[in-house]
Structure formats: C-alpha cells, structure tokens
Amino acid sequence: MSLEAEPLGPLHLGPVPPAEAxxxxxxxAALRAALAxxxxxAGRSPDSVRLLLATKTQSAERIAAALSxxxxxxxxxxxQELRDKFDPLRPLExxxxxxxxxxxxxxxxxxxxxxxxxxxxxxxxxxxxxxxxLRQGGQEPQKVLLQVNISGEATKSGAHPExxxxxxxxxxxxxxxxxxxxxxIPAADATPEEARQAFARLAGLAAAGRAEGLPLRExxxxxxxxxxxxVAEGATLVRVxxxxxxxx
Ligand SMILES: *Cc1c(COP(=O)(O)O)cnc(C)c1O
Numbered sequence: 001m002s003l004e005a006e007p008l009g010p011l012h013l014g015p016v017p018p019a020e021a022x023x024x025x026x027x028x029a030a031l032r033a034a035l036a037x038x039x040x041x042a043g044r045s046p047d048s049v050r051l052l053l054a055t056k057t058q059s060a061e062r063i064a065a066a067l068s069x070x071x072x073x074x075x076x077x078x079x080q081e082l083r084d085k086f087d088p089l090r091p092l093e094x095x096x097x098x099x100x101x102x103x104x105x106x107x108x109x110x111x112x113x114x115x116x117x118x119x120x121x122x123x124x125x126x127x128x129x130x131x132x133x134l135r136q137g138g139q140e141p142q143k144v145l146l147q148v149n150i151s152g153e154a155t156k157s158g159a160h161p162e163x164x165x166x167x168x169x170x171x172x173x174x175x176x177x178x179x180x181x182x183x184x185i186p187a188a189d190a191t192p193e194e195a196r197q198a199f200a201r202l203a204g205l206a207a208a209g210r211a212e213g214l215p216l217r218e219x220x221x222x223x224x225x226x227x228x229x230x231v232a233e234g235a236t237l238v239r240v241x242x243x244x245x246x247x248x
Pocket of ligand 1: 099240
C-alpha cells in the first residue's frame with residue numbers, strides 16, 4: 001500500500017464513510033510498520049520509535065477511524081482543539097500530546113490533558129505549566145519537551161540551540177514539570193538532506209545533555225515529508241498528519 005496520501009476531500013466534519021475509515025486505519029498500520037522498519041535499518045529496535053498522529057483540523061470521527069485498529073498516540077497543536085476533542089474521543093483512550101505553540105491563557109486546556117507537551121521554549125512557560133499542574137493538584141508532574149529552533153529561523157518558535165541546555169538545566173529544577181526530551185521542526189522549505197542535518201543537530205544536543213545527566217531520552221522530530229531521515233537520526237516520536245489524513 002502506498003503511503004502517499006491522496007487528499008480525502010476538504011470537509012473534515014461529519015460521519016466517515018466506511019471505505020475512508022478503513023483507508024485511514026490502514027495508513028496508520030502501514031506507517032507504523034514503515035517506522036519500525038526504518039528503525040531496524042538504522043540499527044535500532046523496532047519499538048524505539050512511536051508514531052504520533054497530528055490530528056489538527058480533523059474531526060473526532062475521522063480521528064476515531066484512524067484509531068480503530070488500536071493506535072492510541074495522537075497530538076493537537078491548538079489548545080481549543082485538544083479541549084474539544086478530548087471528551088468525544090475518551091472511549092478510545094487516546095494518549096494525547098500537545099505539539100503546537102502554547103499560550104499562557106490557554107494552559108488550563110492543555111496541562112493535565114496532554115501526557116506530553118512538546119513545545120516548551122522558555123523558562124517562563126515551563127514555570128507557568130508547572131504552576132498550573134500544581135494548582136490542579138495532579139499527582140504526576142506535567143511531562144514536557146523543550147522545543148529547539150534547530151534551523152535558526154527568526155520566525156519559528158523554539159529555544160536557540162546554544163541556549164537549549166542551559167534552559168534544560170533550569171527546567172529540571174522546576175516543581176510540577178518533568179523534562180523528558182527535545183523537539184524540533186526543521187524549516188518548512190528544508191530539503192530532506194537539510195532536514196536530516198537538523199535532526200542530527202538535535203540528536204547531538206540531546207546526547208550532550210544526557211552526558212551531563214539531563215533526562216533527554218525522547219527526541220520528537222520528523223513529519224510526513226521527512227520521517228525516514230528523522231528515524232535514521234534517532235527520533236523516538238514522529239509527528240505525522242497529512243500522510244495519514246491527506247492534505248489539510
Ligand atoms: C501539523 C504538524 C505536524 C504534522 O505535519 P504533516 O506534514 O502534516 O505530517 C507535525 N508537527 C507539528 C508541530 C504540527 O503542527
């Protein structure tokens with residue numbers, strides 16, 4: 001089966017025709033198999049990389065169809081979408097992650113609902129997340145990744161690579177949050193080779209952090225267009241949207 005997703009139509013609302021539901025579920029299975037294969041090709045264990053379905057703009061019904069084969073890991077990049085789809089999808093017991101820019105006034109929609117927040121890029125934001133988690137009285141700290149601006153674009157969110165480890169050292173000291181790794185999004189116009197180099201830089205940064213005892217085991221990197229390169233460079237979480245759901 002081809003992993004090239006054809007657009008499934010512009011409307012992502014309402015019931016999903018059975019053939020389309022089957023296609024979504026089949027794409028998830030095929031992509032999971034492709035990731036496991038890529039991990040093995042890179043000399044890694046097949047279960048060392050997990051597929052996160054990036055579900056932005058998708059209806060709860062289409063997401064449910066994609067999860068019907070038993071897949072559970074999904075991520076939203078807007079706080080309202082996470083909040084709105086959380087209850088409808090609860091019967092499927094998804095593991096929700098939050099992967100987009102996080103605004104302070106929307107922390108309540110995300111903290112506690114997301115098992116992992118991928119997009120922490122400042123000490124102030126990490127502090128605010130920890131405070132919200134403590135305010136909620138949650139037993140477990142909120143798990144987070146630091147987003148690193150690995151391609152150096154002025155417009156993208158993410159900590160500067162040279163500041164990332166200092167930020168990591170500060171975040172591990174905060175109450176209410178648990179740092180578990182790094183995340184990056186390469187420049188949108190990066191070639192596959194440029195993306196691979198960016199992933200290698202992120203992996204190098206995580207390795208340097210681990211060498212000094214920082215808990216940076218997770219590497220969230222790779223999307224529909226560049227996940228093979230990300231897995232080759234050590235991704236543990238790849239975030240894939242359009243290769244599953246079609247063009248947005
Ligand atoms: C949408 C999104 C993705 C998935 O992108 P595709 O190119 O559709 O696979 C990955 N990461 C983030 C942060 C996103 O917002």
